[in-house]
Amino acid sequence: GAGVSQSPSNKVTEKGKDVELRCDPISGHTALYWYRQSLGQGLEFLIYFQGNSAPDKSGLPSDRFSAERTGGSVSTLTIQRTQQEDSAVYLCASTLGWGSYNEQFFGPGTRLTVL
Amino acid sequence: AQSVAQPEDQVNVAEGNPLTVKCTYSVSGNPYLFWYVQYPNRGLQFLLKYITGDNLVKGSYGFEAEFNKSQTSFHLKKPSALVSDSALYFCAVRDPGGGNKLTFGTGTQLKVEL
Numbered sequence: 001g002a003g004v005s006q007s008p009s010n011k012v013t014e015k016g017k018d019v020e021l022r023c024d025p026i027s028g029h030t031a032l033y034w035y036r037q038s039l040g041q042g043l044e045f046l047i048y049f050q051g052n053s054a055p056d057k058s059g060l061p062s063d064r065f066s067a068e069r070t071g072g073s074v075s076t077l078t079i080q081r082t083q084q085e086d087s088a089v090y091l092c093a094s095t096l097g098w099g100s101y102n103e104q105f106f107g108p109g110t111r112l113t114v115l
Numbered sequence: 116a117q118s119v120a121q122p123e124d125q126v127n128v129a130e131g132n133p134l135t136v137k138c139t140y141s142v143s144g145n146p147y148l149f150w151y152v153q154y155p156n157r158g159l160q161f162l163l164k165y166i167t168g169d170n171l172v173k174g175s176y177g178f179e180a181e182f183n184k185s186q187t188s189f190h191l192k193k194p195s196a197l198v199s200d201s202a203l204y205f206c207a208v209r210d211p212g213g214g215n216k217l218t219f220g221t222g223t224q225l226k227v228e229l
Contacts, residue, residue: 004158031215042221043159043205050215059216091158101147101166101209104217106158 002026004107006092012113013082021077021110025094032075033095033104034067038088046090049075082114117142117210121220128196128227136191136223138206147209148189149217150180152202159205165189176200196227 005024013019025032034046045059049069060066064082069075079086089111093104118141128134140146147166151159163174170182180191191204203224207217 033216035219043207043217043219045216045218048215056216093159101164101211103149103161103164105161106151108156108158 004092004094004105006107006110008110009108010111012115014115015084016081018078018080019082019112021090023075023092023107025073025092026105029094029096030072031095032069033093034077035091035093036088037091037109043091084114087112087114117208117218119206119208119218119220121206121223123223125224125226130198130227130229131195134193134196134200134225136204136225138189138191138220139187140189140208141187142208142210144210147211148182149207150174150178150191151205151207153205154202198227198229201225201227
């Protein structure tokens with residue numbers, strides 16, 4: 001079956017512009033996560049969706065970042081008024097079921113470059 | 116707060132030799148521990164996990180990891196390294212009482228040479 005897909009694979013934008021990053025999780029996976037991987041740093045948790053529960057937004061770095069998940073499937077991460085420090089690879093992952101012991105399956109990522 | 120430390124930025128090993136990539140963790144409860152591998156320009160791939168039970172966990176591509184509660188470690192090992200194992204390896208921990216997010220280490224670059 002298909003894995004987690006993300007689009008676009010690369011995005012170059014100018015400082016101050018808004019960007020939208022898309023994630024299609026594995027079919028049937030109820031949990032969806034967004035992470036950010038910056039150069040020289042590890043992976044930073046951003047936000048987590050589980051079913052119809054309220055998302056865990058504790059990792060979002062500022063109010064310029066938001067995410068939604070429509071119909072329990074596709075998710076969009078939006079960054080408003082992008083800054084150069086937002087340049088990173090944004091990774092999406094999904095998990096089958098609620099159990100926190102389930103491994104996460106990652107997409108290939110979107111590489112965002114803010115000029 | 117949960118945390119993970121990978122003390123080595125890079126590990127070099129000759130093909131055919133055993134390899135170890137180190138990981139230590141800190142959580143308030145019993146940990147769920149994971150290893151992932153990242154190849155260039157690719158997403159992370161799951162290797163193995165420890166939830167409960169036997170301290171030695173076997174995973175994909177011949178990798179295994181040993182959970183040591185007293186030393187709070189979860190080192191990744193492979194008896195005989197391959198050049199194709201060269202990649203970036205991440206250790207991650209989830210505190211079952213701390214929500215569902217994974218906390219990752221900063222990664223260890225493994226380089227296997229002929």
